[in-house]
Amino acid sequence: MLCQVQHAASSRAIVMPASAGEVLFLEGDPCERVIELRRGIARGVSISADGERQVTAFFFPGDQIGLPIAEAYRFTAEAVTELGYVCHSRQSWSEALIRSCREQGGLLSSICAEQDPIFRRGIIIGRHGVLVRICAFLRSIIDRLPVTPEGDLVFPLPQIDIAGYLATAPESVCRGFRQLRESGIIAVPGRDRLTILDRSAIVRIASGACQRSF
Amino acid sequence: MLCQVQHAASSRAIVMPASAGEVLFLEGDPCERVIELRRGIARGVSISADGERQVTAFFFPGDQIGLPIAEAYRFTAEAVTELGYVCHSRQSWSEALIRSCREQGGLLSSICAEQDPIFRRGIIIGRHGVLVRICAFLRSIIDRLPVTPEGDLVFPLPQIDIAGYLATAPESVCRGFRQLRESGIIAVPGRDRLTILDRSAIVRIASGACQRSF
DNA sequence: CGGGGTCTTGATTTCATTCAAAAATGGTGG
DNA sequence: CCACCATTTTTGAATGAAATCAAGACCCCG
Numbered sequence: 001m002l003c004q005v006q007h008a009a010s011s012r013a014i015v016m017p018a019s020a021g022e023v024l025f026l027e028g029d030p031c032e033r034v035i036e037l038r039r040g041i042a043r044g045v046s047i048s049a050d051g052e053r054q055v056t057a058f059f060f061p062g063d064q065i066g067l068p069i070a071e072a073y074r075f076t077a078e079a080v081t082e083l084g085y086v087c088h089s090r091q092s093w094s095e096a097l098i099r100s101c102r103e104q105g106g107l108l109s110s111i112c113a114e115q116d117p118i119f120r121r122g123i124i125i126g127r128h129g130v131l132v133r134i135c136a137f138l139r140s141i142i143d144r145l146p147v148t149p150e151g152d153l154v155f156p157l158p159q160i161d162i163a164g165y166l167a168t169a170p171e172s173v174c175r176g177f178r179q180l181r182e183s184g185i186i187a188v189p190g191r192d193r194l195t196i197l198d199r200s201a202i203v204r205i206a207s208g209a210c211q212r213s214f
Numbered sequence: 215m216l217c218q219v220q221h222a223a224s225s226r227a228i229v230m231p232a233s234a235g236e237v238l239f240l241e242g243d244p245c246e247r248v249i250e251l252r253r254g255i256a257r258g259v260s261i262s263a264d265g266e267r268q269v270t271a272f273f274f275p276g277d278q279i280g281l282p283i284a285e286a287y288r289f290t291a292e293a294v295t296e297l298g299y300v301c302h303s304r305q306s307w308s309e310a311l312i313r314s315c316r317e318q319g320g321l322l323s324s325i326c327a328e329q330d331p332i333f334r335r336g337i338i339i340g341r342h343g344v345l346v347r348i349c350a351f352l353r354s355i356i357d358r359l360p361v362t363p364e365g366d367l368v369f370p371l372p373q374i375d376i377a378g379y380l381a382t383a384p385e386s387v388c389r390g391f392r393q394l395r396e397s398g399i400i401a402v403p404g405r406d407r408l409t410i411l412d413r414s415a416i417v418r419i420a421s422g423a424c425q426r427s428f
Numbered sequence: 429c430g431g432g433g434t435c436t437t438g439a440t441t442t443c444a445t446t447c448a449a450a451a452a453t454g455g456t457g458g
Numbered sequence: 459c460c461a462c463c464a465t466t467t468t469t470g471a472a473t474g475a476a477a478t479c480a481a482g483a484c485c486c487c488g
């Protein structure tokens with residue numbers, strides 16, 4: 001793993017709480033602060049003029065949200081679960097960028113960390129077939145989910161958000177998950193829980209290997 | 215318009231030519247140079263394991279392609295038309311980044327310039343309806359196309375690439391364009407030519423205003 | 429003057445959305 | 459602790475839109 005930005009006051013910073021559904025910042029607002037997620041899962045949301053809601057990204061602990069790449073935030077950030085986060089001012093973030101840039105001689109890994117998932121989503125939802133998209137999505141996040149002592153994944157994402165992320169209907173997401181369950185590829189031991197029974201099958205479907213057996 | 219990076223040797227640099235279809239760099243190759251497009255149109259291409267081809271972005275004169283945000287290029291860059299470009303070493307680009315970062319106190323506009331279209335594509339192909347996607351796409355590029363003395367746009371993008379960009383079939387793109395022609399919204403006076411007759415209609419359709427009259 | 433690629437068009441099939449409604453879940457307040 | 463509500467998830471059936479298949483027209487190139 002590449003290391004994240006080191007902020008001078010990082011360890012001393014106050015961890016703010018937010019409850020599920022809370023807005024962290026709004027699309028269009030000027031980028032005044034960067035949010036570093038410490039606990040929980042957040043989502044980036046973009047609403048089209050006609051009300052179509054898209055989830056542009058999911059964020060996990062360690063991610064930096066709302067980098068001042070443009071003048072204004074390009075999406076709204078909301079808490080999916082309860083979460084804890086730390087704020088950095090735009091200026092202190094820029095200073096950290098310069099420092100890290102000079103030391104590593106390369107670009108900041110945190111820029112990559114925010115931009116890469118956005119890029120990856122574009123590729124995922126460009127794929128044909130709901131099941132392919134679901135598996136590509138699963139593959140991209142299962143390594144970032146906490147594991148319970150029993151070996152299950154903590155998976156608190158509502159299907160509505162997954163549908164918004166995959167640009168599909170919630171019913172289709174549900175049917176997709178059912179298919180994966182019935183194929184013995186995943187199990188859902190409980191709400192907010194997910195067990196990967198056949199990881200290679202997920203990768204296989206995600207890469208489109210099996211034409212239309214699924 | 216935000217200003218692009220100033221490279222010390224920018225104006226003195228040699229402009230390299232490339233012919234249509236030529237590869238500028240390959241997905242997965244280490245990011246060793248940044249390409250600054252001077253003339254023509256380029257595309258970013260990503261091929262899935264099963265051979266599905268997606269166009270991740272179109273690039274126009276002034277754009278920087280292949281920023282070293284990650285270690286390796288995330289897409290293959292190819293010339294759509296004949297083009298002219300200038301190469302910058304990764305190092306000289308990083309130095310320019312630090313300089314600009316310190317002077318402006320903000321992040322580099324060229325990072326935004328490459329990342330923003332990628333972000334925007336995600337939003338576009340997340341929309342439902344081929345015609346909506348086509349219009350959203352048109353709206354996003356028509357301001358970057360050269361204008362002929364007659365007032366037409368120079369539009370050298372093959373429909374196959376547009377289909378790859380919009381994650382749809384070439385036939386659907388063709389039908390979509392026909393519909394726009396028959397509705398008097400655009401005209402196609404010749405190959406590589408496009409006339410916008412009703413720009414507001416494009417914006418209206420792109421924003422999903424007209425439910426399903428189209 | 430071919431010939432390969434792109435564009436165009438129609439017919440058909442497939443898949444996902446939509447509509448509708450029931451079941452499950454979580455939270456709330458009595 | 460339980461009843462109740464709101465939200466999410468699930469399921470089925472019908473509809474609709476786009477992909478696919480197939481074939482012909484067009485155009486640019488050598």
